[in-house]
Amino acid sequence: MSELPAGTPNTSFSQILPGLQLGVDSTSLGAFKTCPRYYQLAIVEGWQPRDQSVHLTFGIHLHKARESYERAKAEGQGHDDALDLVLDEALRGTWDRGLKRPWISDHKLKNRDTLLRTIVWYLDQFGQNDPFETVILSNGKPAVELSFKFDSGYKSEATGESFVLCGHLDRLAKYGDNYYIPDIKTTGSTMNGFFFDGFSPDNQFSLYTFASKVVFNFDVRSLVVDGIQIAVGFSRCERGLVQRPPAVIAEWYQELGHWLAQMELCAEREHWPMNDKACGNYGGCRFRKVCSKPPSQRKAHLESEFTKRVWDPFVSREA
Amino acid sequence: MNSAGAGGQIPQSQLLAEASEDSLSELFSRDPEGFSRQDRDQIVAALRAQRARWSAAEAEGKKAPRQPKAKAGAPTAVSTSLNLEDLGL
Numbered sequence: 001m002s003e004l005p006a007g008t009p010n011t012s013f014s015q016i017l018p019g020l021q022l023g024v025d026s027t028s029l030g031a032f033k034t035c036p037r038y039y040q041l042a043i044v045e046g047w048q049p050r051d052q053s054v055h056l057t058f059g060i061h062l063h064k065a066r067e068s069y070e071r072a073k074a075e076g077q078g079h080d081d082a083l084d085l086v087l088d089e090a091l092r093g094t095w096d097r098g099l100k101r102p103w104i105s106d107h108k109l110k111n112r113d114t115l116l117r118t119i120v121w122y123l124d125q126f127g128q129n130d131p132f133e134t135v136i137l138s139n140g141k142p143a144v145e146l147s148f149k150f151d152s153g154y155k156s157e158a159t160g161e162s163f164v165l166c167g168h169l170d171r172l173a174k175y176g177d178n179y180y181i182p183d184i185k186t187t188g189s190t191m192n193g194f195f196f197d198g199f200s201p202d203n204q205f206s207l208y209t210f211a212s213k214v215v216f217n218f219d220v221r222s223l224v225v226d227g228i229q230i231a232v233g234f235s236r237c238e239r240g241l242v243q244r245p246p247a248v249i250a251e252w253y254q255e256l257g258h259w260l261a262q263m264e265l266c267a268e269r270e271h272w273p274m275n276d277k278a279c280g281n282y283g284g285c286r287f288r289k290v291c292s293k294p295p296s297q298r299k300a301h302l303e304s305e306f307t308k309r310v311w312d313p314f315v316s317r318e319a
Numbered sequence: 320m321n322s323a324g325a326g327g328q329i330p331q332s333q334l335l336a337e338a339s340e341d342s343l344s345e346l347f348s349r350d351p352e353g354f355s356r357q358d359r360d361q362i363v364a365a366l367r368a369q370r371a372r373w374s375a376a377e378a379e380g381k382k383a384p385r386q387p388k389a390k391a392g393a394p395t396a397v398s399t400s401l402n403l404e405d406l407g408l
Contacts, residue, residue: 080363087359091351102347113347120366234373 002027002315003056006046006308011315012166016159019044019267024152024260025167025313026204032263033203034281039263040272041287047306049286057103058110061090062184062228063170065119067144069127070134070171074142079128083120090119109188109230118235122184122228125237132173132180132224143172147316148215154260158268163260166313169208172218180241181208182224191227196240199225206252209244221245340365 002025004010012023021028021043032039041047065086072082094103094112105111135143149166156163173180183205187195199205205223212220222241229236266272279285289305290298343365346358 083363084356084359087362088351088354091354091359091362095351097350097352100350116347116362117366117369120363121370124367124370234370 002311002313004310004312004315006310008310008312010046010310010312012312013044014156014159014161014267016161017156017264017267019270020156020159020161020264021267022156022161023149023164023166023312023314024263025165026207027311028313029207029256029259030203033259035275035278035285036262036266036272037274037291038278038285038287040266041290041302043311044272046308046310047287047302048309050305050307054105054107054110057105058107058115059186061093061115062118062122062186063145064093065090065123066127066170066184069123070142070144073127074134074136079123083123083127086119086123087116090116108232114230114232114235118186118228118230121235122226122237126226126239130173132175132182135172135174135179135218143169143216145170146172146216148211149314150211150215152256152260154257156264157261158264164314165207165211167204167207167211168316169212169216172212172216172220173224178222179212179218179220180222180224181205181212181220182226183208184226184228186228186230188230191229191236191238195227195238196225196242199223199242200244201248201252202242203252205242206244206249210249210253213249340369 012021012028014020014022028039028043031043068089069082069086072085073079077085094115095101096103102112137143146169147166148169149164152163152165154163155161169181170184171182173182185199189195208223209220212218222243225240225242227238227240229238274291276291279288279291285291290301293301342361346354346362346365349358
């Protein structure tokens with residue numbers, strides 16, 4: 001995975017201009033687009049809230065469940081057998097053998113019980129009889145957890161190094177003659193039209209669509225979003241289609257050059273300005289309290305309330 | 320956004336009737352290393368039973384007629400201590 005312990009060298013950054021990220025994934029690019037200061041703190045410096053790992057752990061297990069399910073189905077297993085395999089994996093994966101106890105999360109919505117429930121409910125609803133069939137690649141393997149890394153075509157004017165786009169597609173699927181990228185998104189809120197509309201435009205999905213064409217040569221024009229509302233007593237699963245016409249992707253790619261140039265400018269100046277109109281997005285930025293303090297007090301606040309990790313998109317999830 | 324088909328018939332099994340919240344808690348507290356297929360089937364059955372109950376409650380909630388909201392009356396002016404004339408307005 002891309003998240004590494006603090007102190008690990010981050011191979012996605014330039015050796016010539018240390019603040020310049022050359023290996024760019026949707027998380028990094030999205031962070032920069034949201035707010036350069038947020039990007040500086042979360043990606044360049046690697047600060048994250050102490051409780052952040054709950055969301056990451058939950059997401060990893062959920063995506064892994066779908067991946068394992070698809071692999072089992074591709075090997076010819078039926079729904080119940082594939083589900084059993086996935087459940088076994090999730091049960092073991094959330095059991096701390098050293099401490100002889102289950103994974104303990106103090107998050108009321110994202111914990112072991114809700115994870116196991118979500119896996120079973122989700123795969124019962126959208127696993128079996130899924131009209132969006134996983135593509136089988138020419139090597140006979142299902143197209144799941146596809147890591148990609150390719151030259152963006154843009155170069156840094158400051159260092160001459162190439163910007164590389166990278167990331168992971170959960171799955172490539174086919175329905176009729178068309179190809180789709182399915183993805184799972186969880187939310188704690190009620191899903192309505194706004195939930196699915198929220199992915200157009202969307203940096204991550206545009207990058208995925210672009211990568212599916214450039215790297216895998218699939219003409220994807222839509223994504224399938226499996227939204228899961230996780231509540232204390234239920235996991236509601238709903239599915240929506242998100243369109244990405246070629247002209248939209250072309251525009252996204254052209255504007256990527258602008259954003260990479262901005263990233264370069266910030267790295268050269270060693271200054272990532274604050275976008276103070278983004279502080280309230282999505283329930284409030286995690287760094288809002290940091291940025292609210294005078295600059296002289298921010299480091300102390302970060303060190304007391306946050307931990308450090310390294311976000312390196314060049315490191316594949318399998319590593 | 321277009322809506323795509325949602326399958327999701329809730330699978331039924333004989334274990335469904337036996338499944339309970341208690342059995343689920345008990346199973347979740349055990350080391351999964353020693354689990355048999357039957358143990359995991361019991362977990363699946365309990366979770367499917369949960370889903371069946373939730374789906375039934377959802378369907379019931381949708382069928383129940385909504386209580387009409389009290390009709391809002393004509394808006395009344397809120398009081399203000401400001402005098403517009405004092406403000407030169």
